[in-house]
Amino acid sequence: RHKFWETQPVGQFRDVADGSLPDGAIEPPTPLSEVRADPYPLPAAFEWFTCDLDDDALLADLYALLAHNYVEDDENMFRFNYSPAFLRWALRPPSFFRAWHIGVRAKESKKLVAFISGIPARIRARDDVVRMAEINFLCVHKKLRSKRLAPVLIREVTRRVHQENIWQAAYTAGVVLPTPITTCRYWHRSLNPKKLIDVGFSRLGPRMTMSRTVRLYKLPDAPLTPGFRQMELRDVAAVTRLLRSYLARYVVAPDFDELDVEHWLLPQEDVVDSYLVESPETHEITDFCSFYTLPSSVLNNATYSTLKAAYSYYNVAVKTPLQQLMNDALIVAKQKNYDVFNALDVMENEGFLKELKFGPGDGQLHYYLYNYRIRNGIKPSELGLVLL
Ligand code: NHW
Ligand code: EN5
Secondary structure, three states: OOOOHHHOOOOOHHHOOOOOOOOEOOOOOOOHHHOOOOOOOOOOOEEEEEOOOOOHHHHHHHHHHHHHHOOEOOOOOEEEOOOHHHHHHHHOOOOOOHHHEEEEEEOOOOOEEEEEEEEEEEEEEOOEEEEEEEEEEEEEOHHHOOOOHHHHHHHHHHHHHHOOOOOEEEEEEOOOOOOOOEEEEEEEEEOOHHHHHHOOOOOOOOOOOHHHHHHHOOOOOOOOOOOEEEOOHHHHHHHHHHHHHHHOOOOEEEOOOHHHHHHHHOOEOOOEEEEEEEOOOOOOEEEEEEEEEOOEEEOOOOOOOEEOEEEEOOOEEOOOOHHHHHHHHHHHHHHOOOOEEEEEOOOOOHHHHOOOOOEEEEEEEEEEEEOOEOOOOOOHHHEOOOOO
16 A cells, blocks of 8 residues: 555554554664665666855756645645745754755756755654654656656655664655645635635635625734734744743643744744733733745646735633634734735644634645654644744
8 A cells, every 4th residue: 555655664454553663763763873875776867956045046946846736725826835935934943953954956857846845953752852754846847747756755865864863853745655644624705805805715604795705704904902913033932931931731732942932933024923911010021923924836727826825823812812812813814915824723723723713724734743642642632833
């Protein structure tokens, strides 16, 4: 069934039911001297190529590869369109490894035809903080599909991660592989319902007219919570404290320090937006919310070429009710001209999705750990990790 995945240290479908295996590493680390020293062989026409994301020309090539060949929905109507600035942000967190930005080029034309990336992260599973790689942006050009290139890319990134003495990884995918730790659903909140309907992202509900639909999704012009403002550099320490104590309640969550928070949550236009509530009386930072910007190309539409989507990221509601905080996030996203606000049913999100008029999407997101077993998996609401 899974000629490649059967050979890997991941939960195998056949032993998910075996409740006797312990949590933690599936196989022990090997001595670094035993990690294969040279890259895995590629078909003769191709070569490995470590990508330098400082190089604007390379970044443009990577952007183009993904814009034309990365993830689509099940009916091939939309394709993720990560921006160059977003890719730089996503791939260069604190202490990133250049060698984990792995391209495959055609030897002759030097054209970039495939890519996979890893970034380092500390991820906690129950009470175990583990150094992991987060693997993302696996992509093979459409013309080179089904030739078993993906397993070569995965083995090569694994080798380069092992060279840094890291033995676990986290990743998400829309497809089912052995074996998800949990399966999440995407939910969508229309901000610009007319455009969403015009491009086929959503449909006019039964017994609904366009004008009733537009009215249904209307939002106030400005956030309602007193003290709601953009996060700034001076807030990093307070946001880190808030986020660390919040994420502590989840079974699987990142272990963020101040450097991570500065990188992942300080606002960057059209990449990541973060807001917080500063108490007008005490100036204490009591609540926090954030979203990242990931447009999708609209395939085959005469009027529109892109959808501007915000994706819920990390949110912490302590004093302000979560529903009210997320309503303010919707309001600022609408002000900034997003067409749709997306969220997964992770963390406490179930507590606002229906009330704030999100509807379930047709896509799922499966979460995976490599070489780490979590007995019986977890529920989406026990997951405190959002990957880009
Ligand atoms: S998920 C997004 C992945 N990218 C896309 O969907 C883009 C569009 N599709 C493509 O580019 C986020 C190709 O279809 C890809 C597969 C490249 C997906 N994850 O080359 P073959 C991520 O980036 C298995 C893992 O012939 P292809 C996370 C498949 O099951 N495996 O297929 C990435 C089969 O193996 P099997 C996937 O269509 C996490 C084999 O690939 C997969 O030409 C990576 C077929 O290969 C997927 N999304 O190319 C794992 N899709 O055993 C990281 C297919 O079933 C693991 N496959 O025969 C950790 C590593 C680090 C460890 C460190 C200690
Ligand atoms: C790794 N970081 O399927 C990510 N998106 O629902 C890789 N559906 O946008 C894995 N099909 O439901 C990504 N509209 C896996 C996801 C791949 C992309 C994907 C889904 C998520 C999606 C939309 C459009 C469907 C178009 C036809 C969808 C319904 C919205 C509606 C709004 C009004 C209230 C009800 C719902």
